[in-house]
Amino acid sequence: MAEIVLPPSIRDVEPVRSVRTPAQLDYEFTAGDATTRFLNGIVNKRIIGQQAPGGRVYVPPRGADPELGQPTPIDVEVAQVGTVTSFCVVNLQFYGSVMEIPYVSALILLDGADLSIMHLIQEIPADQVRIGMRVEAVWRDDADIEPTFESVRYFRPTGEPDDVNVRIPGEGHGTGLGSWVGGVAPTEAVIRNPRTGQGGTTEGGDA
């Protein structure tokens, strides 16, 4: 590192090589129609998704199916139980994190939904969480319910047998959408072209 030469008047001062300037960001969030419906459901301890043309149910709903580029106009209530489709045990404490480690963040496919949500798993040791485990939502006390998915404090095991054949979204045919099979690449046709309505030939589609 290059030597910093200071003028005589401040020669005894320690040179400044870098400064730390924390920044804070406050922002306003416009929920929009779909998220407002979802959050209003949460206030009533119900989990509301939306159904896309073809039947796929999005939770939380975003108002549109990202693949079809079409609105998801039909509100659908999904179950408060689901299956763990994958998970991570976080053992890392880092700047800005409010979580106590270790914690289990899991992808949970709620019964009736077609997209896994990410939420916390508790009431079971981290090393006993498994793919296929059946879990249920644990809500805050009624007085503390607010329009946020954090009103579900966490999910816990239901005690039911594991769903060992849990359908993992995107894992259609056991190979995955992005696999080359027999040396042949997937084609654009496996996703539906929103302009033509063609394609969408994989599991879960309505073609």
Place this chain on the structure above:
Amino acid sequence: MGKQRVAVVGIGQTKHQATRGDVSMAGLVREAALRALADAQMTWADIDAAVVGKAPDFFEGVMMPELFLADALGCTGKPLFRVHTAGSVGGSTAIVAAQLVQAGIHERVLTVAFEKQSESEAMWALSLPIPFTPPLHAGAGGYFAPHVRSYIRRAKAPDHIGILVALKDRQNGLKNPYAHLHEHDISFDSIKDSLMLWDPIRYAETCPSSDGACALVLGSERVADAAAADGRKPAWIQGTAMRSEPTLSAERDTVLPLGGALCAADVYRQAGITNPRKDVDCVEMYVPFSWFEPMWLENLGFAEPGEGWKLTEAGVTALDGDLPVNMSGGVLCTNPIGASGMLRFAEAAMQVRGTAGDHQVDGARRAVGHAYGGGSQFFAMWVVGADKP
């Protein structure tokens, strides 16, 4: 009029390390750019335009740094572009630069990508609370760990594969003087015994945080032919491709994303590659967590579903293997995030120019560079060769 030919005629990178306290952000990019210019035997005056990329500005908290970097990059009075595509940005930045030559607009384009992680809080920036959502995000590792677990289950892969990848890449990194990590004492057991940061991803199976930059000079056919006549081999760009896909689509495959496979198929078609395993001599792919090597081997058409880990286990991807992967040591040794994609593209170009030094693959004539970013939702690839396309 079709595409004009384009080649890499200059390559430069910084010494990458945890903290480059000896240089500012401007000094960092300038170090890489000057090396690329020297390699191309050019000066700033020869450059027609510059294309700059880095990961989200949130990381260092410096918004639109390309504005103040313009003079450090000799761009005053010249076209300067900024590219954003998250972690894949180093790759897509090089592709945008190549397209300026392919379009016949410019003859000599400088492209630079960088990150100064020592001045950054990337974990924080990747874990920003989302309104009305539990604050569970734990950086890139927290996002990707469940998808790695899905791969292990789906492919029935044994636990030690991730360790083998980390060991290979760290040993390759020892041969690369620019690499950030030079872990001479690393061993299978030291990786196995390292902390499970984001179970199933261990600390030693994770990329470091680096300060660094990479730069390329891309030239037209006329410029590249002149370099070749002077004994400086160009790396001819035989194909480039980018793809994106929606992160929250219901049937999205988060393990082997469709966009990644389509990107590979597109770039191979351009390069005339019909059997990637046979037609490609070596690959630099974006592997920030060791398990992504077998995942990308399958996603990029080098292996059948569930077979990628078997190539790793059999040593096929070793430096002296049949399909060397991450000869430079890869992202697992060096991760200045914004530059990481361009470093993959640069290594591929170095291989076909025969300038990769101790990590050179003998006789490499065609190489693939690959980058991905976001929640496995942006993909960028190029194929470079010793032969003119």
